[in-house]
Amino acid sequence: MCTAILCSLFVISAVFADDDFETILRKRNNLLQEELNMMFGSDIMLSDSEEQANKIIMELKTKEIDYGFGNPHHFNFSKHFFEYNDEVKDTELFKLIKAMPKGAMLHAHDTGILSPDYVLALTYKDNLFVCFEEDNINFLFSLETPTASCKTVWQSLKEARYSSGNIEKFDAALRKYFTLVIKNPNQVYTDINAVWSKFQQYFIVTTPLFSFKPIWEQYFYDTLKALRDDNVMYLEIRSVLPTLYDLHGSKYDTIDTAASYKKVLDEFMEDYPDFIGAKLIYAPLRSVDNNTVKEYLKIARELKKKFPDFFAGFDLVGQEDLGAPTKEFLQTLYEAKDEFEYFFHAGETNWYGTSSDENLADAIILNTRRIGHAFAITKHPLLIEEARKKDIAFEVNVVSNKVLKLVEDIRNHPLAVFLAQNLTVVISSDDPGLWEAEPLTHDFYVTFIGVASRHADIKLLKKLALNSLYYSTYHNKDKMVYEFEKRWTKFINTIVQDQ
Ligand SMILES: *[C@@H]1O[C@H](CO)[C@@H](O)[C@H](O)[C@H]1NC(C)=O
Ligand SMILES: *[C@@H]1O[C@H](CO)[C@@H](O)[C@H](O)[C@H]1NC(C)=O
Ligand SMILES: *[C@@H]1O[C@H](CO)[C@@H](O)[C@H](O)[C@H]1NC(C)=O
Ligand SMILES: [Zn+2]
Secondary structure, eight states: OHHHHHHHHHHHHHHHHHHHHHHHHHHHHHHHHHHHHHHTTTTTOHHHHHHHHHHHHHHHHHHHHHHHHHOOOGGGSSSSSGGTTTTGGGGHHOOOOOOOOOEEEEEEEGGGGSSSHHHHHHTSTTTEEEEEEETEEEEOOOOOOOOOOSSEEEEEEEEEEETTSSSHHHHHHHGGOOOOOOHHHHHHHOOOOHHHHHHHHHHHHHHHHHTBHHEEEEEEEEHHHHHTTTTTEEEEEEOOOOEOOOOOOOEEEEEHHHHHHHHHHHHHHHHHHSSOOEEEEOOOOOOHHHHHHHHHHHHHHHHHHOOOOEEEEOOSOOOOOTTEEEEOOOHHHHHHTTTOOOOOOOOSSSSSSSHHHHHHHHHTTTOOSEEEEEEEEGGGHHHHHHHTTTTOOEEEEEHHHHTTTSSSSSGTTTTHHHTTOOEEEEOOOOOOOTTTTOHHHHHHHHIIISSSSSTHHHHHHHHHHHHHHHTOOSSHHHHHHHHHHHHHHHHHHHHTTOO
């Protein structure tokens, strides 16, 4: 009940409220739209056929996300990577992203790229000896029974395999040393040190396998091939450059090891001239003293002199929380900073305000060309500004960060923030062989559906690929981008025509 005057007042205020509400609604939508306009990739302009392809891709993506939103227990990306790495390969969207030209792979470690099945197959080579110890295994290629230390006994791997009585079981036990993938990762890998310990054991166990010179060369050739098959056209590979050996007792030092890579690259380029190329980042272990870092730099100087076109620069590797912080070597590295390009790992940590977190500042002060991971940088507004000013790109490895326990639910990965704020990122995969991922496709796939906004579309994918070219050290970017555009157009046409 209301009097005439009061009733008309109601009507008037309702009209005003509607107007008000319209304004608020517009404001709300504008805010969201402006934010989307700032997002990484939104400056890309799409052609008509790209728009068409985008529709198809976004239908697949939103279907997956919207189903997960309603049924979170079925959402792959909030789970452990090992629960879905295999089955997603059959999805249409995964296949599209596999076929998509992804540009360059700029953060990967040379002996962690190929699958455990590949490594297992290497143990079928002749002249391989094995020494089984409790929870450990030693390999060595040799013409005669090795004399190297062994807590049990050296035996020919071939004989051990055939006398085991069950080859399948024998191989399954070996394969476990070549992967981090297990059924119950959350129970076994209880903290970052637990998973890193298993991770490092892989490198220790496989070093004598891979540093056998013929295998060293085969592995690199097959890596390049796997990248090409994954539609990657260029690589910057990090290596500790171990001493190689052969069956005749010869040893090959760091420079020879690099030469070995250069030779294989040249062969590969001859066999596959459509591949753009590869460069080397010398990345020895960080858990050392000043004098060793000085030795490293001496070697780096020689590498630069001997392989001016192949050598890209210098980095240090190993678990940042445990290894020496970069600050320990700051002076040494600072003195050499005009001689080399640096590509430091930094901020691969959850420990805010610790020495490993502060590695980010050292990397930036040292004019690093890119930062490996930069996971912790969201907590450092000034470092983000500095990185922006110096045009330093972040090499983000989402799957690695999940498996190595920096983030539980991939939706909370800081890459979501990097993308929202249009920071300079490239996507890479670190050591995909250890988590049984494709060289680069899984990282793009997880980024696209699991990390980026529901609204992020093909523009994001294209920008990620283009950035990997722009932030590489390849000398002829125009050629690279031209080649990329050709392949991209072909890719788009295939999607559109398949409709
Ligand atoms: C993102 O930043 C880059 C330069 O760092 C710029 O070229 C690009 O236009 C920016 N994108 C958007 C959507 O603002
Ligand atoms: C992962 O995603 C696929 C494709 O959407 C789906 O079929 C599967 O059930 C999901 N896996 C899990 C563990 O939820
Ligand atoms: C390296 O030298 C600096 C002084 O130049 C010193 O502060 C630091 O502790 C040394 N680091 C190591 C790992 O020896
Ligand atoms: Zn790395």
